Amino acid sequence: MVESLSIAFVHPNLGIGGAERLVVDTALSMQQRGHRVVIYTMHHDISHCFEETRDGTLDVRVASTWLVPQSINGRFHILCTTLRSLALARKVTTDREQYDVLFVDQLSAPIPLLKYAHAHILFYCHFPDYLQAQRDTTWRKLYRAPFDLIEEFSTGEADEIVVNSRFTQETFRKAFPHIGSVPKVLMPALNLQAYDKPVDTDDPALGVLQTEKRIVLSINRFERKKGIELAIDAFAALQTTNVCLVIAGGWDVQVTENIEHLKVLNKHARDLSLRTRTVAPRGTSAQAKTLLPSDVVSTPTLVEDVGDTMAEVDVLFLPSFSENQRAFLLSVARCVVYTPSNEHLGIVPLEAMYMRIPVVAVNSGGPRETILHGKTGYLCDPFKNDFAAAINKILNADDNTWTSMGNAGRERVKLEFSLNSYGDKLERLIGEMLKHPSSGSLVFGVLMSLFIFCTAGLAFALAYWL
Incomplete structure (x- = not known):
């Protein structure tokens, strides 16, 4: 001491x-x-x-x-x-x-x-x-x-x-x-207590995330080196229906790469015939909204303003998301994909595992030291078909298998990363x-x-x- x-x-x-x-x-x-x-x-x-x-x-x-x-x-x-x-x-x-x-x-x-x-x-x-x-x-x-x-x-x-x-x-x-x-x-x-806080379900910013679809979640800054295109390509290759890919990440109006790369990703998804929507962060000025992709919608101020907004959306972009939105997504996602290659460590896989969500990540760098292949998720080569196959395994797993993987991930984080x-x-x-x-x-x-x-x-x- x-x-x-x-x-x-x-x-x-x-x-x-x-x-x-x-x-x-x-x-x-x-x-x-x-x-x-x-x-x-x-x-x-x-x-x-x-x-x-x-x-x-x-x-x-x-x-x-x-x-x-x-x-x-x-x-x-x-x-x-x-x-x-x-x-x-x-x-x-x-x-x-x-x-x-x-x-x-x-x-x-x-x-x-x-x-x-x-x-x-x-x-x-x-x-x-x-x-x-x-x-x-x-x-x-x-x-x-x-x-x-x-x-x-x-x-x-x-x-x-x-x-x-x-x-x-x-x-x-x-x-x-x-x-x-x-x-x-x-x-x-991880500060485990922070992840144990209940989600504020009265938060109107959650309205744009409400859906009956199963959610595949990607969390990363909107930067080229994060390889987010891989998540979009793998999603497009899925043979599973009634699923939505949510791409949440750090986005700053003062960072040119954030602005440009979000637009690149949005166009990439549309080129694959995926239906997209981008949610403007709460409080975004009219000028800042012009920096977002053309499919942008505002975060509602009242829950009643939102219907089933995700019904016709395949890929939802969530730049500069709030902590409560992150907590909500980590409480409902069926699978988390982590796409950077040779990432030095990666906090997101730890967050997902603690929240009992199986992770699919690139088989290189830090994720090899945090994810137990086949037990808390899957480590794959950075190719769309490999990722799509692993995501399909998780989405189509029976409840017992999915729960077992989630519990194994949570116990690993509690034991090794508290x-x-x-x-x-x-x-x-x-x-x-x-x-x-x-x-x-x-x-x-x-x-x-x-x-x-x-x-x-x-x-x-x-x-x-x-």
Whole structure:
């Protein structure tokens, strides 16, 4: 048991994705154990975040990053994010509060500057960013080169590095050969109590989801790398009737890829002769609705406004869904499909298994460490016919078989991925880390910070000039 500590979490964007759920649950776990917790972030939209970050449960502080946009004409995301991360680090180091531990995740660029907080730094690596970046042109390769160096050397400045799966551990070792130590594995957990909350059935936003059809559910951000086309292709290949595919995911009006990829997916479904509908998030402005596909309908303000809206729908797109909508879908879905290949871990399969829903996922990456093939779901090659066959098995399974798979999934999550077990492991890691003096040099931190600032600043100027 570690004595009471002051812990600051440094996270880029407090949206509603899996990484955000992890940092929120980690902060809650540490807070419940008597530690003082603060979350620092670059962006926090109270209409698009988890409840604990807006209702006062967690102390959230937002850095002033208005000088740097999130992108330049939808491009140069890593450049802008790197510059904004320096403002985030400055917010932490000038807040006049002393922290024992800084839990930094996703983005390592601010670590050298965070040395000035005089705290031990634990970096949680979800997956090396440079492996996810496109390098299909000489310009892209040149543009990414300095940021790849920044990522490796700033990551190496952390006092402790942990990763979310054995798959990520092996990938990290190959990706960062200059970092001598092998990171420890700390697999994410679920805050099970949050999933045990009853669904608010009076919520009018559920009206658009009411149907007599069996639901196949996909939850992922609207990004190309998530492979959501596979879910649509597999659904189109199903030999089962009276089924609807619901594609729910993170969608932000400020993220060009979200906007464009949702439209691509919608068109892809229509090209397969599937009937589609897109539900506009509650509170979406008239201008923002123009960014959605043409089949958009508004979330009703009254339950009575909705009839059997899904009767003539094959694929329902649900961008920027609410927590209550997520809870409802996880309570009624017959099957969850998880389509990213080489995903570092994946929180969605854990959520589905805990809610007793069998999962069909790609047989690579983190899902191989969470899903028990044939017992809690199926692991398949990323081909539509393979996925369709596995989905058919689940949809056509008798009640006893389906229930048995669901129960096995729930027990697995309770045993291996509970927040209590995760908190115990994290406290032990922190305790071991605090036994040693903080590594890294402040002088090197200065040089790294100057390098990051100058490199990003030059690229920023060139981006505007070009």
